[in-house]
Amino acid sequence: MDTLSQLPATTVATNGAVPQPQKGKALIKTQGLTRTFKSRKGTVEAVRGVDLEVRQGEIFGFLGPNGAGKTTTMRILTTLMPASGGTATVCGFDLRRDLGKVRRQIGYVSQSGGAEPAETGRENLLLQGRIYGMNSKEARQRAAELIARLDMDAFADRLVKTYSGGQKRRLDVALGIMHRPELLFLDEPTTGLDPQSRARIWDEVRALHAQGMTIFLTTHYMDEADGLCNRLAIIDHGQIVSQGSPETLKQEIAGDIISLGLDTQSDAVARVTGQLRDRPFVREIQPTAEGLQLYVSQGETVLPEVLRTLDADHIAIRTVTLARPTLDDVFLRRTGRSLRESNGNA
Amino acid sequence: MKVLRDSWLMFKSQFNVSRRNPVWLFIGMFQPICYLLLFAPLLKNLVGMPGFPRGGAYNIFTPGLMVMMAIFGVGFAGFGIIGRLRSGFIERMRVTPVSRLAMILGTLGVDICLFLVQLVLLVGVGLLLGFRPDPGGLALLALLLILSGMAMACFSYALALLFKDESGLAASINLVVLPLLLLSGTMLPLSFAPETLRNIAKANPFAYAVDASRALVAGNPGDSSVVKAFVILGVLAIITTFWATRSMRQAAM
Structure with a gap:
């Protein structure tokens, strides 16, 4: 490991003879990522020097209370917002220079989802597919495939505004994976869902992972981070306070x-x-x-x-x-506050 | 070409939305039809007065109403953008490689189509009442109105992306739209106005559109006001389209 890290990075990347590390290549790598917002009261530092590494094949959880900087970090990584400082590569492309290339590789499911309410689920899927360059036959096939796989047949041809919360979330996930992205971002995928719908989304995330998709999700639920993620980072006040597998983190306690x-x-x-x-x-x-x-x-x-x-x-x-110990104990120990209390106050 | 392909995709999506909520078509129609039925008859007695342009009351008033529809009706096009900001649709699109110009052009296409349908209905009602336009002039006028509608719609989109909520957009559009309308010569010809008002009106691009629209309807496409209006509104349409596209690129909820 030491010898490998001493090699110039370019040698590793370009020389096919060097074996790829078993862990998979880094799909997200950030160094000193910052983001400040200017408001009337002054500047707010939402993200204060985040270093992250997410490798191919991981379900990576980003855990923290509301307002900790989770969503801001995710918005930077999904090209929605430029960082104020630091560097980041996503799927091997620099976020400052290659926005277009990053966009082609990633899928994103925001908290609000973003389906057009006045169109049907299928129409939304078709548009999404076509935007990523599919012709209409390919888009129709892929939409039908996802509708079957996510059990959406009963409502795929109804207008989205008539959907229940759980139905809408399934469509949102389908929209995010329509173009088979290498890396999928999920922003609080189960917030506000009933337990059954939550379980259903978890199953789907696991299934996508089993097919080789890398998943980056934010959550403020400890059970979600614990049960679903291979690795996670805990963020508080814009800084990563701990990073590792749920087991490693709990062993710190x-x-x-x-x-x-x-x-x-x-x-x-x-x-x-x-x-x-x-x-x-x-x-x-x-x-x-x-x-x-x-x-x-x-x-x-x-x-x-x-x-x-x-x-x-x-x-x-x-x-x-x-x-x-639970992840809440980890959070308590690292920040001096309980995650539950922090969310309650937010 | 990617921009054209993306624009067509965005057009179809926006068209589905508008098609399923046709009430806007009629809300936009209501005001001009009211003016045509309830206000134009008042003008009849002014025909022939010193300062009143030559031509019948409906030939003077209907073209003005058409420009008014471009200002008022299309001016509120930004509400569609607010809806799509709210639903997260725009954010979802901004993570995809879709062309930002196409996001504007697709929506614009639908709003212009709606506007043209309204124009056809207005002209139909006008013809019943005594509007007698020059056919070639009317065709050119349609082009000029499309440019006016583009400028107003993109202005409205840009404000929608700036304010991101209905009340901010409504307040700012109302603030702009009423002076634009009153200083355009739609209601009464600006030839009636005192000199100060006429000078202020020179800064109003839609005043040129109203002048040109009357010339075109009267069958004078060579009138200097026509060229002036096409140049001014064409440039304005291009500038506002770029402004709206730039706002779309940076839009964050």
């Missing part, structure tokens, strides 16, 4: 979390802290409203020992839970 419910009126909290602070398996102790949270390695093994120790000291324990 030193193992497991033991939550102890204690009598917070007494000195129990202080005594437990005193007892456990110096144990080798305890990585961190954080007080909570109900008592304490212990960040430990191998929670199942150490839990009995914790209980024995506290029992020997006659400390009354009201409740005990052992939990694996």
